[in-house]
Amino acid sequence: MDLDLRQLRYFVTLAEELHFGRAAAKLFITQPALSKQIRKLEDHVGSPLLERDSRHVALTARGHQVLADAREMIALATRIRRGSNDSDVVRIAHIFELQTSRTVADAFTAAHPSVRIVERSLDSIRQLEALLARRLDVAILRVTQAMTAQHPTGWRFRRLRLEPMFLVGRPADPPRPQASLYERPVEVFADGPESGLYNAHGEYLTTFERQTDLSLHWLGNPGTFGHCLAALKRATEPAHVLEFESYALKYAAAGIPIHRPLEVQPYYPWSIAWRDEPPAEPVANFLEIAEQTAHDRHWRLPSSRLASPWLPPEPKQ
Known part of the structure; x- marks a missing residue:
């Protein structure tokens, strides 16, 4: 038997x-x-x-x-x-310096200091590939319709956070709470559809571009916040950069004004994913801490009432 x-x-x-x-x-x-x-x-x-x-x-x-x-x-x-030797290890990945995965990792370490976190840097698509290949235990990523179509079984996911996107101005711009998406060119630090490096972030931006009738200026992906900040400071023409809150707050700390979009408020949907099997105890604890963190920080609720929320189509589980 x-x-x-x-x-x-x-x-x-x-x-x-x-x-x-x-x-x-x-x-x-x-x-x-x-x-x-x-x-x-x-x-x-x-x-x-x-x-x-x-x-x-x-x-x-x-x-x-x-x-x-x-x-x-x-x-x-x-x-x-x-x-x-690996029974008290959780393997995760971060997407550049965005904060969602790091915030959960910090909360998990505080609650379970004896469990070691092994961290890598992978974008959303590569995180899913690594999860299914058992190189990661948990993925914190953006799930797309293409991912669920290509990998319909073997994993599960649920929404973890709606991260608001901000418009980042130029260093000399005056502060103001909101700015129009259409008053200046909108730039994005991302690889466009023809770059060969197009990813889940780029697909999100393309969907937003089409549904808002914008024409985004694709700047490529410098990776770290420091490179993005240096590129923004070198810019000479007026424009706004559409950025994650994780980076926008860093720009604000560097003295650069940030604004909520006036017409609609885009949110970037982060999900947490795991293999479709009973998780080992450290992984189950990590999932529980992620759930509690999302609840405590109100991550799943729109954070602004200034404009209607915008989200891309929901992927099917």
Whole structure:
């Protein structure tokens, strides 16, 4: 009889919680999906593992036996797959100096100081590729419709943050809370569709460009904030740079005015993604910290009432 490790992990979590709703939330799956997998496991072992009614869930005698064996099998599989020295590691990636992933990583380290975070720098598309190839444990990225079409299975994601975009002026511009998207050329530090380096950020900008009837000026991607700041200071013609809040606040700290867009407020949708399997404990804890951080910081809510929010089409899970 071949046992499914995923079903065993589901069963262990349910046995620890003794509540289908809480176990499903901890596993980041739906309650019906959890029930279905538990029923399959019971069919495999040939006897009920749980006693359940509308008020409580309890292990049967056979359930207690399977629970002990399941824990041993999962521990062995984890050691084989990851190596005993990597059991307290979470592998993530950052996209340049944007703050969403770093904010979550800081919160996770504060809550779980014994777990080591291994960090890389990858754009959204490469993060997904690394996640599916098991080179990352968690991805914080922009999910596109092309990603879900190309990789319809093997991973899950959920919205983590709506990061507002700002218009960054020139150093000599006067401060003001808002500026029109149409009063000056709008520049973007990004690689355009014909560059060969076009990515999820570029696709977001192209969609925004088409839906707002703008004609963006693509400046290429210098990468770090320092390079972007130097390029902006070298500029001589009036223009606005459309930037993430992560960078816009740094421009403001350097004395350069930033403005909310007047006509619509664009938001960049960040998601957190993980493989479609029961996560190891450090990864599950990272997902929980990310959820709590998003809740505490109101990341999923529009941060401005000055203009109507703009978002690209939602990808299908």
